[in-house]
Amino acid sequence: MSGLRQRWLGPAMFLPAILYVVALVGVPFVLAFLYSVGDVKVGSVGYHFVGLKNFASVLQNPTFLRSLRNSFVFTVSSQILVLIGANLLALVLKEAFRGRRFLRFLILLPWVAPVSIGSIGWKWILDSLYSVINWVLVLLHLVKPFSAPMWLGEPELAMMSVILVHTWHMLPFATVIILAGWTAIPRDIPEAAAVDGAGFFRRTFQIEIPMMLPIINVAVLFGVIFTFTDMTVIYILTRGGPYDTTQVLPSMAFFTGILGGDLAEGAAISIFLVPLLVAVAWLMLRSAHRAEVA
Amino acid sequence: MAVVRTRGLTKLFGKGQVAAVVGVDLESQEGEFLVLLGPSGSGKTTLLRMIAGLEEPTSGEIWIGGVLVNDLTPRQRRIAMVFQSYALYPHLTVLGNIEFPLKASRVGKEERRRKAQWAADLLGIGRLLGRKPRELSGGERQRVALARAIVREPSVFLLDEPLSNLDAKLRASAREELEQFQKKIGTTTIYVTHDQVEAMAMGDRVVVMNQGSVRQIGTPADVYDEPADTFVATFLGSPPMNLLETSRVIAGFRPEHFHPAGALPGGEPALRLVFRPSHEEYLGAERILYGVIEGGPFDGKKAVARMSSTLSARFAPDTAHDFAVAEKDLKFFDRDTGTRTMRTSLA
Numbered sequence: 001m002s003g004l005r006q007r008w009l010g011p012a013m014f015l016p017a018i019l020y021v022v023a024l025v026g027v028p029f030v031l032a033f034l035y036s037v038g039d040v041k042v043g044s045v046g047y048h049f050v051g052l053k054n055f056a057s058v059l060q061n062p063t064f065l066r067s068l069r070n071s072f073v074f075t076v077s078s079q080i081l082v083l084i085g086a087n088l089l090a091l092v093l094k095e096a097f098r099g100r101r102f103l104r105f106l107i108l109l110p111w112v113a114p115v116s117i118g119s120i121g122w123k124w125i126l127d128s129l130y131s132v133i134n135w136v137l138v139l140l141h142l143v144k145p146f147s148a149p150m151w152l153g154e155p156e157l158a159m160m161s162v163i164l165v166h167t168w169h170m171l172p173f174a175t176v177i178i179l180a181g182w183t184a185i186p187r188d189i190p191e192a193a194a195v196d197g198a199g200f201f202r203r204t205f206q207i208e209i210p211m212m213l214p215i216i217n218v219a220v221l222f223g224v225i226f227t228f229t230d231m232t233v234i235y236i237l238t239r240g241g242p243y244d245t246t247q248v249l250p251s252m253a254f255f256t257g258i259l260g261g262d263l264a265e266g267a268a269i270s271i272f273l274v275p276l277l278v279a280v281a282w283l284m285l286r287s288a289h290r291a292e293v294a
Numbered sequence: 295m296a297v298v299r300t301r302g303l304t305k306l307f308g309k310g311q312v313a314a315v316v317g318v319d320l321e322s323q324e325g326e327f328l329v330l331l332g333p334s335g336s337g338k339t340t341l342l343r344m345i346a347g348l349e350e351p352t353s354g355e356i357w358i359g360g361v362l363v364n365d366l367t368p369r370q371r372r373i374a375m376v377f378q379s380y381a382l383y384p385h386l387t388v389l390g391n392i393e394f395p396l397k398a399s400r401v402g403k404e405e406r407r408r409k410a411q412w413a414a415d416l417l418g419i420g421r422l423l424g425r426k427p428r429e430l431s432g433g434e435r436q437r438v439a440l441a442r443a444i445v446r447e448p449s450v451f452l453l454d455e456p457l458s459n460l461d462a463k464l465r466a467s468a469r470e471e472l473e474q475f476q477k478k479i480g481t482t483t484i485y486v487t488h489d490q491v492e493a494m495a496m497g498d499r500v501v502v503m504n505q506g507s508v509r510q511i512g513t514p515a516d517v518y519d520e521p522a523d524t525f526v527a528t529f530l531g532s533p534p535m536n537l538l539e540t541s542r543v544i545a546g547f548r549p550e551h552f553h554p555a556g557a558l559p560g561g562e563p564a565l566r567l568v569f570r571p572s573h574e575e576y577l578g579a580e581r582i583l584y585g586v587i588e589g590g591p592f593d594g595k596k597a598v599a600r601m602s603s604t605l606s607a608r609f610a611p612d613t614a615h616d617f618a619v620a621e622k623d624l625k626f627f628d629r630d631t632g633t634r635t636m637r638t639s640l641a
Contacts (some may be wrong), residue, residue, distance in 0.1 A: 171396035186381070187380050188378075189383065191368075191377070192375070192377055192381035193383075193398075194367070195373065196369075197369035198398045202398055208396075211383070211385050213385070255591070
């Protein structure tokens with residue numbers, strides 16, 4: 001009995017997870033791959049293999065090249081901002097002070113709240129007519145009422161806005177990871193550094209942050225994957241506009257494949273992300289493994 | 295090199311409810327090896343951390359080399375500390391670890407290499423310079439921590455139970471090495487331990503602490519032979535001093551001074567006692583007898599006798615034997631306060 005149990009218990013516990021992954025990740029992935037080398041449109045009944053035709057057509061599309069570039073700009077800039085912000089926040093939050101718990105809770109909020117709700121809030125904050133930012137700027141006589149910046153309407157400002165809102169959304173997660181890394185450093189180490197004569201900067205940048213590097217790596221790689229594959233903020237704030245200047249690959253795939261009905265081309269756009277994400281995931285696993293060993 | 299002095303040093307934790315260190319007055323001597331000895335929770339580590347500048351005193355003064363250092367950061371105090379865990383920087387090589395204090399005090403690159411090499415050679419770890427701490431054994435880590443501590447030529451050396459992470463065999467040799475090493479560099483050293491063997495073997499003087507305050511300061515012989523109170527008398531020595539309470543006084547004597555009456559030189563003034571051993575421990579070089587005293591003012595009190603295994607006499611359990619303690623080996627303590635009194639005999 002117990003032998004039987006031992007043999008089946010493990011697989012039985014494992015099965016739901018496998019089914020889940022196969023049904024919701026595996027099947028769509030295979031479908032996407034098949035679509036990207038086929039001629040499927042919404043409503044079409046047949047399937048013809050067309051080879052790499054979809055990829056060729058996508059590569060000739062200037063919007064695609066622009067989205068590809070935007071994806072990198074969006075991901076790299078927001079991750080740099082997240083990294084700096086999360087380290088600063090963690091630096092403050094690791095110290096003991098009155099109200100630390102409350103502040104930690106506040107900082108977690110953007111992560112806990114659904115990103116769509118947060119983004120809608122931001123949509124109003126950045127609105128061309130009702131923006132509170134502009135209202136304040138006008139009040140301070142920094143801009144004139146009718147020449148206030150259109151945060152989501154001008155290409156550069158729009159890109160900046162979506163990057164900042166996405167950073168706002170990603171910051172808590174990275175902060176929590178880095179904070180955990182910081183708390184995991186034994187108290188003796190920074191104390192030894194203090195006795196050895198290191199000041200705040202030397203202690204932070206030569207001892208503590210290098211010691212946390214594997215954990216910071218994990219935070220960054222997670223952030224890269226989340227950002228590269230996410231379109232919520234962009235979809236709600238700009239829909240990729242103005243003139244596709246904030247269009248990224250996931251949003252373009254969605255607009256082309258789902259809203260435009262060209263499943264094959266949408267799939268080709270999404271599949272484009274795969275090699276990159278595989279590389280990132282591999283790096284992530286490797287660095288997570290290292291963090292474990294160290 | 296410098297003298298460390300504390301005056302009325304006190305540390306209270308948790309809004310003042312918990313007193314970790316209470317009114318400690320201490321003064322080291324130039325180049326001395328001073329050991330802080332006490333059970334866990336006696337405040338010895340807190341005292342050391344206050345001297346290092348890692349813990350802020352609630353009140354009192356700390357002087358290092360004639361300078362009041364209360365408001366100075368650890369780095370301004372020019373001290374070096376070896377932590378119980380060694381606290382090596384795991385991402386740096388051995389060389390990186392040793393060089394770190396020099397980098398922090400902005401020593402030039404060549405000078406840094408030279409000094410690191412000097413410290414490494416002194417501790418015999420020259421061949422390990424390229425390794426990471428996780429690739430080292432416990433003993434090697436301890437040497438790296440020591441090298442990192444001396445490389446800056448600090449005025450005072452603070453060591454917090456540096457041997458407690460080593461296995462027993464290694465600990466004995468490391469103890470001797472550490473002692474030799476301190477004599478060689480001659481830096482004033484304050485060493486925290488809960489191990490009385492370490493304290494007795496290494497200390498020029500021993501500071502016995504309990505519940506946050508200093509119970510006695512003296513040479514190892516002082517604190518062992520002339521304990522200032524019953525705490526010191528029982529904390530040092532294994533098995534501890536026999537303490538026999540009467541209605542007026544507490545009499546104490548070391549187990550090794552509790553002899554069979556016949557073994558005592560004739561004519562020596564002595565306290566004679568009837569001892570009924572209940573069991574015996576044979577420890578190779580010595581034997582330890584546990585039993586009860588019968589008759590007289592100590593009737594029914596437990597006592598321990600310790601004698602060399604070369605002594606041929608046998609003591610059958612549960613039979614009474616004549617034992618004696620030379621009067622010069624008797625110590626008396628106040629019954630209420632536990633402190634030593636000047637009395638020299640029971641009468």
